[in-house]
Amino acid sequence: MTTATLDVKISKKWEEAQGICAFELTSENGVALPPFSAGSHIDVHLPGGLIRQYSLCNNPNESNRYHIAVLRDAEGRGGSMAIHDLVHEGDTLRISGPKNHFPLAHDAKNHLLLAGGIGITPILCMAERLSLANETFEMHYCARSPKRAAFVSRILSSDLGRSASFHFSDGEPAQKLDLSTTLKQAPEETHLYVCGPRGFMDAVLTEARKQGWPETRLHYEFFGAVIEQPTNDASFQVKLASSGLTVDVPPGCTVVQALAENGVEVLTSCEQGVCGTCLTRVLEGQPEHRDSYLTDEEKTACDQFLPCCSRSKTQVLILDL
Numbered sequence: 001m002t003t004a005t006l007d008v009k010i011s012k013k014w015e016e017a018q019g020i021c022a023f024e025l026t027s028e029n030g031v032a033l034p035p036f037s038a039g040s041h042i043d044v045h046l047p048g049g050l051i052r053q054y055s056l057c058n059n060p061n062e063s064n065r066y067h068i069a070v071l072r073d074a075e076g077r078g079g080s081m082a083i084h085d086l087v088h089e090g091d092t093l094r095i096s097g098p099k100n101h102f103p104l105a106h107d108a109k110n111h112l113l114l115a116g117g118i119g120i121t122p123i124l125c126m127a128e129r130l131s132l133a134n135e136t137f138e139m140h141y142c143a144r145s146p147k148r149a150a151f152v153s154r155i156l157s158s159d160l161g162r163s164a165s166f167h168f169s170d171g172e173p174a175q176k177l178d179l180s181t182t183l184k185q186a187p188e189e190t191h192l193y194v195c196g197p198r199g200f201m202d203a204v205l206t207e208a209r210k211q212g213w214p215e216t217r218l219h220y221e222f223f224g225a226v227i228e229q230p231t232n233d234a235s236f237q238v239k240l241a242s243s244g245l246t247v248d249v250p251p252g253c254t255v256v257q258a259l260a261e262n263g264v265e266v267l268t269s270c271e272q273g274v275c276g277t278c279l280t281r282v283l284e285g286q287p288e289h290r291d292s293y294l295t296d297e298e299k300t301a302c303d304q305f306l307p308c309c310s311r312s313k314t315q316v317l318i319l320d321l
Helices: 079-086 117-132 152-156 179-184 198-210 255-261 296-301
Strands: 005-017 020-027 041-045 051-055 066-071 092-096 110-116 136-143 164-168 191-196 218-222 236-240 246-249 280-284 316-319
Touching: 020 079, 041 066, 051 066, 051 079, 051 117, 066 079, 066 117, 110 117, 110 179, 110 198, 117 136, 117 152, 117 191, 117 198, 152 164, 179 198, 191 198, 198 218, 236 255, 246 255
Parallel strands: 110 136, 110 191, 136 164, 191 218, 236 316
Antiparallel strands: 005 020, 005 092, 020 066, 041 051, 041 092, 236 246, 280 316
16 A cells, blocks of 8 residues: 655754744745645655654645644654754655645634644644635634744734734733633634644543534544553454455554564554554454544444554454455
8 A cells, every 4th residue: 555755855944942843845846736725734754764744834825835843752752853853954855745634614604723832733724724714713822931832923923913812831820721711702603623732632622522512513633642552452353355364463463563464564654543544444343443533423333443553342353455
């Protein structure tokens, strides 16, 4: 299984905020890049064979460049360290075309955008698209401090400044985000978009559900997942519908790993159940979902799963592979 990739040049690299590097990517020959919509991300192939997903944060109307911004995370899995330390202005990188698992609901009358930390990247792109389309929205940006907040000057120097509020952990109590009130005061039928650290997103989504926001109006994208690792995992089998090949999946081994050991490659990217790259149809059996990608309704349907992290509740899963 393959996916289209293209080579781009790092035409600019700069420190956007403390701990955050931003990058401008352009085509090597100056031609237009594939178009993208607000909320899109690209897979970036990094030194050392790593592949990571980064949201596009420039205006979707721009066809000559992509902008991404990356928070350096010394406790992460190595991707942010690699792009900060090993990728330089003038280098060439391989990327995927834009993908969008976090689109705007353009039929909504109102939009509430909530960003935590580096989660501003897709949210900023959304805000610029909504502003350009003269749609009604409100944006709240939470960060540890002003020096750790990316794109503040860009927001304040544009029309977005009228719709944006900033909330800093080291600031006065009065300027901190009152999440409950913000959600309660949103106009009826508002759609909510949230991106940021897992704790921030969990707090937002928990409060929204507590207030009765329907899932159809909740839009979110996780940068990383907390994958459950029960100690009582059982072995199971996956069977490929096309060939009849049956593969054992022991405890401590993912479906992707088990298939790879038997010569079957499944395209992956995040390997955390976040990006949806490895989404696979399930023809028979009941998956045990451990991802942060599928909705509750999609999980209940049991007709697809993410083999990079999920397992099986039944002895056999028959996969559309």
